[in-house]
Amino acid sequence: RSEHAKAAPPSTTMTYEDVGGLRSQVQRIREMIELPLRHPQVFERLGIDAPKGILLHGPPGCGKTLIARIIAQESHANFFSVSGPEIVHKFYGESEAHLRKIFEEAARKGPSIIFMDEIDAIAPRRDKVVGDVEKRIVAQLLALMDGLTRRQNLIVIAATNLPNAIDPALRRPGRFDRELAIPIPDRVGRREILEIHSRGMPLNEDVALAQLAEITHGFVGADLEALCREAAMSTLRRLLPDIGVSLAEMPIDRLTGVTVDMEDFVTALREVEPSAIRELFVEV
Numbered sequence: 001r002s003e004h005a006k007a008a009p010p011s012t013t014m015t016y017e018d019v020g021g022l023r024s025q026v027q028r029i030r031e032m033i034e035l036p037l038r039h040p041q042v043f044e045r046l047g048i049d050a051p052k053g054i055l056l057h058g059p060p061g062c063g064k065t066l067i068a069r070i071i072a073q074e075s076h077a078n079f080f081s082v083s084g085p086e087i088v089h090k091f092y093g094e095s096e097a098h099l100r101k102i103f104e105e106a107a108r109k110g111p112s113i114i115f116m117d118e119i120d121a122i123a124p125r126r127d128k129v130v131g132d133v134e135k136r137i138v139a140q141l142l143a144l145m146d147g148l149t150r151r152q153n154l155i156v157i158a159a160t161n162l163p164n165a166i167d168p169a170l171r172r173p174g175r176f177d178r179e180l181a182i183p184i185p186d187r188v189g190r191r192e193i194l195e196i197h198s199r200g201m202p203l204n205e206d207v208a209l210a211q212l213a214e215i216t217h218g219f220v221g222a223d224l225e226a227l228c229r230e231a232a233m234s235t236l237r238r239l240l241p242d243i244g245v246s247l248a249e250m251p252i253d254r255l256t257g258v259t260v261d262m263e264d265f266v267t268a269l270r271e272v273e274p275s276a277i278r279e280l281f282v283e284v
């Protein structure tokens with residue numbers, strides 16, 4: 001069986017072990033979400049309300065969605081995912097009704113987490129010039145958040161790359177009143193992320209993940225995942241002429257003993273650009 005089959009565990013089996021770096025963020029989010037969802041009586045006993053909404057912010061590809069999915073699994077909660085742009089465009093004309101439906105279902109099936117990605121798309125600051133549609137959607141979202149009761153056992157996690165671009169009304173008490181920055185990983189975080197995404201690969205012993213972490217400043221989790229994938233693809237390309245078969249008929253047993261080498265990571269580094277740099281070019 002291919003070593004690669006183990007590389008990416010199916011999303012249903014992900015755990016906190018699949019998050020590189022972000023130790024203190026995961027810790028805080030567990031207190032804010034997992035604890036009240038799993039043990040609502042603890043919060044009741046202490047006389048405090050569980051949070052209704054949490055805002056995760058930070059650059060793309062650093063793990064906001066990843067953390068939200070894992071926290072739902074670990075909290076034994078149902079996970080409802082909504083994307084801001086989708087609500088505005090795909091459900092145009094029915095956006096508010098769609099939101100209401102999601103909240104109703106999530107509340108009925110609690111414990112639940114609703115994950116709203118790119119919330120800035122539905123809730124831009126109302127003092128900015130925005131259409132009536134967005135204004136109505138924000139008003140609906142606020143009403144739904146205000147209507148949540150403790151009994152419903154439902155927490156909304158919103159994510160954005162642009163925390164200052166969202167309507168401040170969303171951040172008032174009882175709404176998205178907890179915030180957590182999910183930053184670009186540092187060297188130690190990069191090393192952990194590289195370990196996570198290469199742990200199913202047959203790595204040659206010359207692969208120095210610490211060294212790779214050192215030279216990948218500015219790479220986010222998604223970039224490092226791409227780097228590992230590209231390294232394995234480089235291995236494959238390196239082998240193809242030897243094996244002398246086409247990709248389509250590649251027999252798995254021919255991969256026995258094959259390793260992904262440091263050389264493959266170096267090749268991959270030439271292919272994978274950190275997102276931060278890509279964005280620079282887009283903005284110029």
Ligand code: ATP
Pocket residue numbers: 018019020021022059060061062063064065066067117159160161193196220221222223225
């Ligand atoms: P976006 O703003 O684009 O939605 P995001 O912050 O939600 O970005 P994710 O979708 O969570 O980013 O990250 C994309 C993928 O990159 C993840 O599925 C995961 O494989 C990998 N990844 C990102 N951050 C990490 C991390 N800290 N540890 C391990 N893998 C990570």
